[in-house]
Amino acid sequence: MAKMRGAIVVDIERCKGCNLCTIACPLHLVTLSSTVNHKGYNYAEQTNWEACNGCTSCAIVCPDGCITVYRKKEE
Amino acid sequence: MENGQKDIVLLKGNEVIAKAAIRYGYDGFFGYPITPQSEVLETLAVDKPWETTGMVVLQAESELASINMLYGAGCTGKLVFTSSSSPGIALMQEGISYMAGNELPGVIVSVGRGGPGLGTIQPGQADYYQAVYGGGNGDYHTIVLAPNSVQEMSDCMGKAAELTFKWRMPVIVLSDGMLGQMMETVELPPYRPRRTDEEIGKQCPWATNGIGLKNRKYNFMSTLEFDPAVMEERNQKMAAKYRQVEAEEVDYELYRVDDDTEYLIVAYGISSRISMKAIDLLQETGIKIGMLRPKTLWPFPNKIISQLSERIKSILCVEQCEGQMINDVRLATEGQATVFHSGRSGGMVSSPMEVVEDFKSMARERMSNNWPKGYWMK
Amino acid sequence: MTREELIIPENRIYGKPTLMNETPMHYCPGCSHGVVHKLVAEIIEEMGMEEDTIAICPVGCAVFAYRYVDVDWIEASHGRAPACASAIKRLWPNKLVFTYQGDGDMACIGTGETIHALNRGENIAMIFINNAIYGMTGGQMAPTTLMGMKTATCPYGRQADLHGYPLHITDLAVNLEGTCYVTRQAVNTVANIRKAKKAIRQAFENSMNKKGTSLVEIVSTCSSGWKMTPEQANQWMVDNMFPYYPLGDLKNTIVE
Numbered sequence: 001m002a003k004m005r006g007a008i009v010v011d012i013e014r015c016k017g018c019n020l021c022t023i024a025c026p027l028h029l030v031t032l033s034s035t036v037n038h039k040g041y042n043y044a045e046q047t048n049w050e051a052c053n054g055c056t057s058c059a060i061v062c063p064d065g066c067i068t069v070y071r072k073k074e075e
Numbered sequence: 076m077e078n079g080q081k082d083i084v085l086l087k088g089n090e091v092i093a094k095a096a097i098r099y100g101y102d103g104f105f106g107y108p109i110t111p112q113s114e115v116l117e118t119l120a121v122d123k124p125w126e127t128t129g130m131v132v133l134q135a136e137s138e139l140a141s142i143n144m145l146y147g148a149g150c151t152g153k154l155v156f157t158s159s160s161s162p163g164i165a166l167m168q169e170g171i172s173y174m175a176g177n178e179l180p181g182v183i184v185s186v187g188r189g190g191p192g193l194g195t196i197q198p199g200q201a202d203y204y205q206a207v208y209g210g211g212n213g214d215y216h217t218i219v220l221a222p223n224s225v226q227e228m229s230d231c232m233g234k235a236a237e238l239t240f241k242w243r244m245p246v247i248v249l250s251d252g253m254l255g256q257m258m259e260t261v262e263l264p265p266y267r268p269r270r271t272d273e274e275i276g277k278q279c280p281w282a283t284n285g286i287g288l289k290n291r292k293y294n295f296m297s298t299l300e301f302d303p304a305v306m307e308e309r310n311q312k313m314a315a316k317y318r319q320v321e322a323e324e325v326d327y328e329l330y331r332v333d334d335d336t337e338y339l340i341v342a343y344g345i346s347s348r349i350s351m352k353a354i355d356l357l358q359e360t361g362i363k364i365g366m367l368r369p370k371t372l373w374p375f376p377n378k379i380i381s382q383l384s385e386r387i388k389s390i391l392c393v394e395q396c397e398g399q400m401i402n403d404v405r406l407a408t409e410g411q412a413t414v415f416h417s418g419r420s421g422g423m424v425s426s427p428m429e430v431v432e433d434f435k436s437m438a439r440e441r442m443s444n445n446w447p448k449g450y451w452m453k
Numbered sequence: 454m455t456r457e458e459l460i461i462p463e464n465r466i467y468g469k470p471t472l473m474n475e476t477p478m479h480y481c482p483g484c485s486h487g488v489v490h491k492l493v494a495e496i497i498e499e500m501g502m503e504e505d506t507i508a509i510c511p512v513g514c515a516v517f518a519y520r521y522v523d524v525d526w527i528e529a530s531h532g533r534a535p536a537c538a539s540a541i542k543r544l545w546p547n548k549l550v551f552t553y554q555g556d557g558d559m560a561c562i563g564t565g566e567t568i569h570a571l572n573r574g575e576n577i578a579m580i581f582i583n584n585a586i587y588g589m590t591g592g593q594m595a596p597t598t599l600m601g602m603k604t605a606t607c608p609y610g611r612q613a614d615l616h617g618y619p620l621h622i623t624d625l626a627v628n629l630e631g632t633c634y635v636t637r638q639a640v641n642t643v644a645n646i647r648k649a650k651k652a653i654r655q656a657f658e659n660s661m662n663k664k665g666t667s668l669v670e671i672v673s674t675c676s677s678g679w680k681m682t683p684e685q686a687n688q689w690m691v692d693n694m695f696p697y698y699p700l701g702d703l704k705n706t707i708v709e
Contacts, residue, residue: 005454005459006459007456007459007460009460011469013477014475014477016481016482016483017482018482018483018683019482019483019682019683019684020483020683020684020687023684024642024643041482049456054466056466056467056643057643059467059468060467060643060646060647061488061640061642061643061646062487062488063478063480063482063483063484063485063486063487063488063491064477064478064480064487065468065469065470065473065487065491066469067467067468068465068467068468068469069465069466069467069468070459070460070461070464070465070466071459071464071466072454072459072464074454102544103540103543103544105540131540131543131544133539133540133543135536135569136536136565136566136569137565139533139536139565139566140533140536140539140565140566140569141536143529143530143533143536143537143540143566144536144537144539144540145540146529146530146533146537147509147527147529147536147537147538147539147540147541148540148541148544150527150537150541151507151527151541151544151545153544155540155544169530170530170533173530282525283507283525283526283527284507284525284545284548285503285504285505285506285507285524285525285548286504287504288503288504288523288524288525289503289504292523293519293523293524293525293526294525294526295519295520295525295526295527295528296526296527296528297516297519297526297528298528299512299516299517299528
């Protein structure tokens with residue numbers, strides 16, 4: 001059966017670590033990093049990307065437009 | 076409107092402002108009724124220029140709104156104007172500061188009345204400071220034109236349209252209730268077509284109207300700077316422009332001034348018309364008196380006043396207020412001539428005979444006291 | 454499929470709209486402004502109106518909106534954006550003209566301009582960010598501050614006898630004949646963001662179709678002003694703001 005595969009790329013330096021994406025992800029695949037960016041924010045990162053279906057929820061709620069979503073149907 | 080001809084008509088000053096604006100190709104008017112200038116909007120409403128030249132006319136909810144409509148329109152490169160009277164212009168000061176700060180075009184007609192506060196609805200010139208020095212915040216100037224006839228009310232609308240784009244700064248046409256209400260014959264200019272969007276795009280590449288956005292960076296209008304060094308740079312750039320305007324745009328008229336003139340009247344607007352009669356009366360009795368009439372109040376004709384001060388006995392500054400322009404005249408004399416005040420205020424207007432009497436008391440004072448040159452006396 | 458195989462341009466399905474530039478936004482983490490800016494940029498792009506948009510930003514946190522979305526912007530003086538926009542739309546009837554204002558700008562200092570622009574039925578869209586507080590000046594009481602809510606200028610909570618009542622400017626707009634579309638939205642969840650986008654899009658289309666004035670209120674958070682995390686702020690908004698400012702269309706005269 002075809003399965004949607006997704007992945008996100010976070011613009012780390014643009015991210016302010018507001019944490020809204022981690023709450024929005026229905027599969028709980030986004031967390032805040034343990035390290036900080038140049039502004040001193042713990043930035044968003046994806047864990048277990050293999051489980052991502054590219055639903056775009058994290059990117060839609062991101063106030064700073066830091067998240068780009070890629071999605072492809074895997075045959 | 077298709078004949079392209081000048082028309083000679085008998086009209087009120089306020090009506091002429093409206094009709095001249097339509098003919099000079101103004102894109103819009105935004106204003107709020109106030110005596111003694113309400114005929115401006117009334118005339119526009121009757122003439123319906125939106126059906127002929129396409130000029131927009133809108134009665135705003137307040138002078139605050141009017142000036143901010145002017146601000147918005149100026150940002151997009153349109154030629155627009157508002158008109159009001161003293162208390163209304165007081166409300167507009169913030170907007171004028173924003174327009175000056177963003178270096179925007181826009182024409183503000185002020186038909187002055189007696190003040191302060193609501194004051195009176197009769198003519199006044201107590202808003203010289205308001206127009207020339209402004210009540211808005213910051214380091215800015217506006218060009219101030221001072222017509223003294225209904226004809227010049229018309230001409231000033233054309234001159235203001237030209238100057239406001241040439242220098243990218245607001246232009247105030249400072250008139251008064253008498254000029255606004257009196258009727259004279261006037262030659263209205265031929266119709267000039269409004270600029271097309273393409274022409275505006277070419278003339279105003281700085282404007283925020285979206286034109287050509289795909290081939291340029293976005294434009295924005297903002298007066299806010301968090302970096303004081305940047306703000307200072309903006310101020311310095313504007314100051315340099317103001318110095319250039321002062322060098323190039325001073326305009327004045329001399330009346331019966333010649334090589335042996337002994338006394339000088341300095342007056343603008345309606346006071347200059349009154350003073351002309353007073354000068355004629357005095358000349359009949361052999362007194363060598365003439366007049367300098369500033370046609371631009373900012374920039375002020377400092378140089379000519381300084382030059383004349385070297386060789387005249389004293390100056391009478393005639394204005395319908397308790398003395399405002401007199402301070403600029405005194406500065407312009409550079410201490411070389413004594414300057415006296417003549418004028419009524421609060422909506423009262425001098426008669427030519429009152430000016431003659433003020434001249435006589437000035438001359439008497441001058442003879443009975445051996446003042447050094449440059450002594451200041453009110 | 455490896456991650457590298459997936460992350461290629463043809464698989465990109467969502468990201469920052471191209472009209473939104475790289476300048477980092479000055480807003481606090483989690484601020485609703487960012488989401489609304491993004492929606493505005495997306496809609497202008499989707500409508501192909503880049504060269505035909507004149508946007509007017511307020512005095513308030515969104516004073517720097519012009520830095521982020523690459524269209525021509527005008528920063529109006531405090532509260533006067535509707536007057537500014539009225540003139541521009543009348544002079545440029547084929548442009549998309551909208552204001553973007555906060556609660557202090559639209560519902561306090563600029564109430565007169567707001568009501569009269571709405572009442573004249575100016576063909577503009579007005580986006581109203583209502584977070585019940587003055588964000589930029591440091592968290593003072595806004596006209597929309599809820600009863601009992603604490604701010605820097607009502608530190609013991611808003612009280613009717615001291616401060617008066619919250620102003621429902623959006624509800625007022627419904628009764629004005631010039632308005633064609635009045636709606637209240639939020640951007641706290643994916644579903645709400647989608648609805649808000651649809652609402653702003655309709656408001657913009659109404660402007661272009663000369664249907665009258667559209668007012669889109671976005672009930673928003675101000676986590677710094679409210680002294681909460683963005684997550685707590687969203688929850689507080691759901692618990693306290695939504696009951697007082699219920700979401701949904703309040704007026705829609707446009708028959709689809």
